[in-house]
Amino acid sequence: MAENQYLAPDAKLPYCRGCGHAAVVRHLSRALERLQLPPRSIALTTDIGCVGLADSLFPYLHTVHTTHGRSTAFATGMALAEVVLEPGGLKPVVMIGDGGAMIGLLHLVHAAQLNVDITVLLHNNFLFGMTGGQHSALTPLDFATATTPGGNWTPPLDLVALLRAAHAGFLARHLATDAALDATIAEAIAYPGFALVEILELCTAYGTRWNQLTGSKLKEIIARQGYQVGRLEAEAGRPTLRELYRRAPPSRPARAAAPEAEKPMTASPLTAELRLVVAGSAGERVQSAAALFCRAALAAGLYTTQKNDNPVTQGTGFSLAEICLSPRPIEYTGMENPDVVIVASGDGWKELQANGTFARCRPETLLLIDAELEAPPAQGRLLRLELRRAASPSRAALAGLAAWLVLSPFLPDAAWQAALATLSADRRAEPSEALRMGRELRADRTGTNP
Amino acid sequence: MPRRLCSGNRMVAEGALAAGCRFFAGYPITPASEIYEVMMRELPRHGGMALSAPDEISSLCYCVGASLRGLKAMTATSGPGWALMIETLQYALMTETPVVIAVVQRLGPSTGGATQGAQGDVWLTEFATSGGYTIPVFCPSTAAECHDLTVHAFNWSERLRTPVVLLSDKEVGMTTEVVDDAVLATPPAVERADFAGGRPFLTYGFAQPEEVPAFAAVGGEVKVTVTGSAHDQQGRLRKNAPEVIEVLRHLERKIEVHAEEMELARTDLDPGASHLVVSYGITARAARQAVAALRREGVRVSFFQAQTLFPIPRRALDWALAGVENVLVAEENLTGQYRAVLARCLEGKRVVGINRIGGLIAPGEIVQAVRAAEA
Structure with a gap:
């Protein structure tokens, strides 16, 4: 299948020079090539933020551009429908930022619990880029943003660890520049359940403006937080959602029905209310x-x-x-x-x-x-x-x-x-x-x- | 068909099944929980999926996602949960995604009174969207109406590709009463118009603004471009382009042109009446009883129950208003929400509100108000 079935070769990427998002869309495209998936079997589900500009770059995939933080939930709805559709075969791929991940946190948690068949690409550039570089729940300590100009003083949320607690079956973390990222994204998409790949990036509009940041500095930040990179520990052997749903105990038989008669069985002498x-x-x-x-x-x-x-x-x-x-x-x-x-x-x-x-x-x-x-x-x-x-x-x-x-x-x-x-x-x-x-x-x- | 005992909530769920609902996501809230419980029990048996969501935002997002995939979908909630759903309601409207939300009203504001009835969410349902677009709202007064109006809600949602609200309340939803299946007036289920090919597919394509775009499921053969941002007919995000403004106009126009067709009202008119009692939902029952009592006393009075609250059933209302001097609007809220909405249709009439919060309006209160208007 030609590359243009995924990322249009002439696509003009709408990102700032050096922005990690550009690398991610290329990795995603290569991952889809590896898997040779029919373009119509993918629903690229994007969130609000610069990350949401990816829709138009993939002209043959279904695209669903959603509200802030809710991309995971809409994707979950589509994947839930798959469970009762024959034949199914749609795979939602969510592109969400660190800001959206926090406002939509429970959607991620529930998707992991359900093991719903979606792949989430978490673009973590440590801040809200589109709105001017405000800090997010995933901003590292001491990191300067528009709203923490003296450095962030709240510890960042380790979303991978949190989703591990929610029984996620596939978890990974990479830098946007890692050559292995496209192989990991391909594995995530091929995984028949909830998969999340956290991708660490630089926002070159704001992240590098207020912080002494280079690629190697990014690794330092990651090391300081104790973050591992690559395929990470996740719950093994989770049944798919389809299996879970089929296995669910059938509902109790309905209670004996109320008397149902075409005509009254007997007559009451009552004449007034x-x-x-x-x-x-x-x-x-x-x-x-x-x-x-x-x-x-x-x-x-x-x-x-x-x-x-x-x-x-x-x-x-x-x-x-x-x-x-x-x-x-x-x-x-x-x-x-x-x-x-x-x-x-x-x-x-x-x-x-x-x-x-x-x-x-x-x-x-x-x-x-x-x-x-x-x-x-x-x-x-x-x-x-x-x-x-x-x-x-x-x-x-x-x-x-x-x-x-x-x-x-x-x-x-x-x-x-x-x-x-x-x-x-x-x-x-x-x-x-x-x-x-x-x-x-x-x-x-x-x-x-x- | 049998006579049986049923709650309004149960009949909403049965109506959803009759309409072909195949997806339900819910979150517990009194007084709507029974709809959720019945759907969890019954929907899997009908080839559908029912699921517990972690909050009301997720409930409606899941429904919209399932509907984008091609399934008829519904959720049920009450005022506090509805407040959380409004962002997603607007998304469904903008993306022209059919979905039905049963809102079973309780006393507000805030968490208010979970087990106390009210009709205080008329404005909150209708005026919930940024931009002020019409949300079709159907409002039952009995368990039987719960069934039939739920089917209507699905049908209009599918036909117009837009979110529709079934606005019930605690008293209608949680009261058990006798339902005679033989007298249900259930319309046949309507399916959304699928894209039939023969021309390039546009996710939001129309030749005339009032047309409803043909639907193609995300995951089907043709590429679908869904977006909640201002877009052209292809679903491309555009800023201030005339094509985008045309799509925005179309969102309202497609509903407006069907306003008369969507009208559902129960009327009981006396051509010589100088009073018209207007009501809806649970209070319509007290109003019917009051009108019967007044007529026994020889008072000439007409009655109008709006079952379609929005778009306003203007034609049926105008018909009922002919020759009437006094219009009395009875509703269980403090500020006369529907009365205020109807005001533009009532010019030249003397308008009286019959309002109460914290309890049912009794027939006697309506009788008194009509007598006072008579004096």
Whole structure:
């Protein structure tokens, strides 16, 4: 394949005299020649900075010129798509500078963790060149830049070491002038996963202006930082992303579907909309009781909405569900004036006071509360039941709902059976028991409205 | 088809699958996480890839990269994550890369209230781009609308090669309700127009500014030149060339000419009404209930729910405005974001805002506002 399939032979390189970027594009072109890769199998993905001027030099490669520091992430997206495309065969090659590498650091880290099939050429000239020579996170100690005129005083980031910790499988470092660079770039591109080659360069616009810098001085700087050059230690034997993804455990089978019927399995006598609040403690099956109730309502041909609330920590404090129940489609899902309030625990009681539910109760609201709780500061008919003691804390919410349904029989037993049937067989006993206990509780007290 | 219980978030994910989404990258955030979880479970079964990204910037970058490679892609987030995505949103717009972002609103500003609903990100979604380009925004009020509008969002994104936002909110996304699959109004999935050959390929080629360039995937047979910098039709970086300005005009023009076609609205008009209640998203549900209650009292009132928020559904709105004196715009934010946007369409009308933050607007508040306007 002719050289002009890669770097155009007549390409006018847009870099300053002596800039390392010119050497890198030549090395890259020679690396592609070595590999004899079809030009359309490469996506040259460039970042912002002088490094991003390379696109137009490779007229036959796909080129993607991106935003600052994000080139690795866009390249990762392309390479991720490869995993599900048959046949794939695209190799993104990222050209990024030291400035972009830091602002886009987590993209590099994640690409290494994923072992996504991209090659990153990190052009480290110790500063931001295009914007005027400002220092970067990779600037060596004592190095003078536009923003560290007295010399850089923060230690530079060793990106290779960092990516080693992120399980990178191919790491290398070279000077832009190293003859071996094109062979290393070829190896990196041929590596079937994440590969990074750090290339140390001089910015002849700024780096050499403010620092006594020559090629040999560059080696001194490198030595002072303890940087090794050549192929560097990396994690051996990493599986490719395709292997990793195929090997990933399959997702759990979907939970048994909610009752799905063309027609309601049974009919509810409900004629007007009802609004219920069920409140209790986290971990006591409040929201799952409400969900089962809604499934039963669905089976009875009703419309329902369910909104849950809990503290951000989820496993502690209150847990509540607000349910609308109607023979017609439900519009407003809020709880202006609840018709029924079921309070299964002290956590729930406190939350209903804090969120204003008690204050919004009306004289006709039914307050069905655990017998151990004090009367809430709310209007309404109060009904105390031994929800926690007789039924148990984790059955209290469902028992409360069942007890209410003895008073207001809107859900026929067939609807509950249909709802229970949506649970796996080993999960039916507990709610069945809660329902039975709730009905018995209510049966004991029928006619005892205070 | 069955009736079943579903959350709005779940229906967004199902809509994405119905639209042919094959790539999803996500990052956890309440109240959008369920979309991410469902996609992680379901998408591999549909021949696609779903992946956890290390942040929201990566999520959208991965989606854009996958879309450049030819896959339909989506991510989902809420206000704080959306704020991080805006640079990449602009990149998708500039590079004419289809991608759908589901933004499930919560209370802001900053990390605000993770589990509290709001409709406060209307401006943040629409006016997010440097240069002020139109981002198509669709806004569901029910779980069923979540499904269908997600498909519309994909279709317009693919057809126009531009990022599209599905703007949901906590109350629509996390509330479970009955969905009747038989009444879903799901449009057929639209595919992006691929380059068919027969002429030299230009990554951003068009004969007329309103045309959408034919798409070729990075990695395919023809050389693709993608760039987020100001460019000509070949994707060459140029400064201040007339060809570049023409491309910039084209980015807006291709959306503008389809504005009427993109209009989706639910209207319930009374030709003799002097009031028009306008709403969208979760508040549209309270508004529908309020309008029904007012009519039972004999009040003549019309209703307009914008499902396409942007471009503004102007034709449908003008139709609804005929003969109306008072326009009441109900939305769950402090400053009347959509009301302010609609102002230019409402000249000569008396405009009233019905606003609230920190909780749902109740039907009673809308009823009262209409009665007050009546007096």
